[in-house]
Amino acid sequence: MNEKNKDVRVRFAPSPTGYLHIGSARTAFFNWLYAAKTGGKFILRIEDTDIARHQEETINLILKSLKWLGLNWDEGPEVSGKYGPYRQSLRVEIYKKYAHKLIEDNKAYRCFCSPDLLKEERKDKADKKNKTVEEKSFKYDRKCLKLSQKNIKDNLDSGKPYAIRFLVPENKTINYKDTVYGDITVNTASIEDFIIIRSNGLPTYNYSVAIDDALMKITHIIRGEDHLSNTPKQILIYNAFNFNVPDFTHLPMILGQDGQKLSKRHGSISIEKYIEEGFVREAILNYLALLGWSYDEKTTIFSTSELIKKFELSSINKKPARFDYNKLLWINGYYIRNMDNSHLKQLLEKQMRNYLASKNIKDLENGVKQLDKKIEKIIPLVKERIKTLKESINLISPFFIKISYSDELATYFKNKKINTIDILNRVYKAISEVSDKFYVKDIEKNLRLISERLNLSFRKVAEVIRIAIWNSTISPPLFETIEILGKELTLKRIKEYIRIIS
RNA sequence: GGCCUGUUCGUCUAGUGGUUAGGACAGUAGGUUUUCAACCUACCAACAGGAGUUCAAUUCUCCUACAGGCUACCA
Numbered sequence: 179m180n181e182k183n184k185d186v187r188v189r190f191a192p193s194p195t196g197y198l199h200i201g202s203a204r205t206a207f208f209n210w211l212y213a214a215k216t217g218g219k220f221i222l223r224i225e226d227t228d229i230a231r232h233q234e235e236t237i238n239l240i241l242k243s244l245k246w247l248g249l250n251w252d253e254g255p256e257v258s259g260k261y262g263p264y265r266q267s268l269r270v271e272i273y274k275k276y277a278h279k280l281i282e283d284n285k286a287y288r289c290f291c292s293p294d295l296l297k298e299e300r301k302d303k304a305d306k307k308n309k310t311v312e313e314k315s316f317k318y319d320r321k322c323l324k325l326s327q328k329n330i331k332d333n334l335d336s337g338k339p340y341a342i343r344f345l346v347p348e349n350k351t352i353n354y355k356d357t358v359y360g361d362i363t364v365n366t367a368s369i370e371d372f373i374i375i376r377s378n379g380l381p382t383y384n385y386s387v388a389i390d391d392a393l394m395k396i397t398h399i400i401r402g403e404d405h406l407s408n409t410p411k412q413i414l415i416y417n418a419f420n421f422n423v424p425d426f427t428h429l430p431m432i433l434g435q436d437g438q439k440l441s442k443r444h445g446s447i448s449i450e451k452y453i454e455e456g457f458v459r460e461a462i463l464n465y466l467a468l469l470g471w472s473y474d475e476k477t478t479i480f481s482t483s484e485l486i487k488k489f490e491l492s493s494i495n496k497k498p499a500r501f502d503y504n505k506l507l508w509i510n511g512y513y514i515r516n517m518d519n520s521h522l523k524q525l526l527e528k529q530m531r532n533y534l535a536s537k538n539i540k541d542l543e544n545g546v547k548q549l550d551k552k553i554e555k556i557i558p559l560v561k562e563r564i565k566t567l568k569e570s571i572n573l574i575s576p577f578f579i580k581i582s583y584s585d586e587l588a589t590y591f592k593n594k595k596i597n598t599i600d601i602l603n604r605v606y607k608a609i610s611e612v613s614d615k616f617y618v619k620d621i622e623k624n625l626r627l628i629s630e631r632l633n634l635s636f637r638k639v640a641e642v643i644r645i646a647i648w649n650s651t652i653s654p655p656l657f658e659t660i661e662i663l664g665k666e667l668t669l670k671r672i673k674e675y676i677r678i679i680s
Numbered sequence: 681g682g683c684c685u686g687u688u689c690g691u692c693u694a695g696u697g698g699u700u701a702g703g704a705c706a707g708u709a710g711g712u713u714u715u716c717a718a719c720c721u722a723c724c725a726a727c728a729g730g731a732g733u734u735c736a737a738u739u740c741u742c743c744u745a746c747a748g749g750c751u752a753c754c755a
Contacts, residue, residue, distance in 0.1 A: 193755045228754055293753055341753050368683045376753035383755045407684050407750035475694035476703045498748060502691050505705045562718045640714035652716040
């Protein structure tokens with residue numbers, strides 16, 4: 179394998195049966211990274227040969243998620259390329275043509291057996307208590323290989339449906355080297371004559387994938403470990419046509435927190451969901467990169483451009499990785515904290531506007547016009563307090579949306595030994611006396627003075643103020659919060675809280 | 681059932697024929713502080729089990745256990 183090879187061609191070949199899954203996203207990303215690193219081409223191919231399962235809309239969802247991640251493709255849907263079409267459903271004639279060539283060469287044959295019957299035979303064999311491997315073998319018995327020319331002709335003439343099976347060479351050893359898993363050796367004795375073209379004329383996976391990868395001149399196949407066992411079959415197809423066999427790199431599986439295969443019951447598994455939850459692009463890519471790959475013994479944060487430089491297929495590991503939502507959260511928080519304010523502002527303002535729209539909230543206490551201006555000042559207060567963009571809503575909305583005190587906070591000071599109303603009156607006065615420029619420094623000075631005068635720790639005073647102006651025992655830093663709220667609104671909330679607890 | 685693959689702290693991982701087995705997340709304790717975060721410090725915590733090779737094995741070999749994948753006219 180030559181890393182400097184400019185002719186590298188890799189592909190991501192999703193089956194459009196749902197959203198872009200987190201595991202598929204990693205596969206796509208690793209392919210993309212390898213292409214970026216080597217200056218090769220990243221090809222996108224849609225594997226939609228299973229009519230029953232594929233859904234048209236999901237193709238767009240997948241493309242959308244890939245674009246959001248920034249994994250742009252050089253050839254594929256929407257951009258085309260010289261090895262198209264890039265949808266398997268549009269390549270059916272190609273698969274048929276090659277399959278018939280195999281029949282002519284006696285490397286494949288027509289099978290007229292009924293699928294239902296085969297299924298039953300297989301079941302019988304599984305149930306048998308026979309001891310020999312032969313007797314329990316699930317392999318197809320090659321009934322149709324033994325058919326005479328006349329039989330075949332009669333069947334064809336009568337229009338009997340048939341599938342095409344690949345004639346697997348007997349007792350041959352297939353050997354290949356996987357970048358991650360090393361030398362893999364399989365004997366053809368364990369492989370049955372698998373179907374390559376179904377009776378409905380559509381190809382099966384192991385066949386079409388090999389034909390396409392060969393025809394599209396794919397040089398490196400990077401995909402999930404679930405395909406490791408399929409690889410020998412595909413090599414058989416390559417060999418039957420004398421195609422060049424590409425390099426294989428299988429990626430360890432991604433499991434859920436419980437160690438089971440990642441599925442819907444593990445919560446969010448689609449990229450789309452993560453976008454909704456407020457994860458940022460670079461954080462997701464960074465986390466994905468760490469699932470099955472590592473650079474050294476200490477680095478965990480990698481920008482995408484660093485990944486392009488540092489990524490190596492040879493340092494991918496074999497062990498299946500559990501998806502650790504907590505770590506993703508941490509990485510996301512890290513990216514938010516270190517993001518530049520103007521970029522963060524764009525993202526948060528969008529979040530906020532979407533939120534207001536979704537809740538149909540119109541009467542903002544500070545007015546929508548101020549959202550844009552104020553959010554700029556809010557950013558530094560929230561950026562190290564959120565792990566997702568979505569969480570910012572809780573911290574930002576009280577600046578704009580009228581608060582209504584919860585029962586718990588309305589009675590919060592009832593049994594406490596402090597004179598809440600006295601404190602609030604003093605606060606009201608102190609805030610009123612701050613000059614109209616309303617500097618944080620002045621606000622802080624005046625408020626601290628209250629605790630000094632009352633000989634009360636400032637945290638007690640702060641708690642009272644916090645609940646009054648924020649309806650919560652936690653808030654962004656108090657003085658800055660008051661500054662951004664503005665004199666008028668701060669006083670209004672204090673007055674309101676006094677009224678409620680009086 | 682057959683075939684293929686894997687197994688280092690709870691999690692992601694680094695690592696080597698001789699190391700106090702390293703880092704990160706999580707957890708715990710403390711510091712800072714107007715709350716919450718962030719930040720800083722410390723602590724907790726792992727080589728699946730058994731044989732063999734070797735002066736020495738977490739590292740090499742074999743077996744067992746466990747886990748995952750494939751075994752479809754799914755991909």
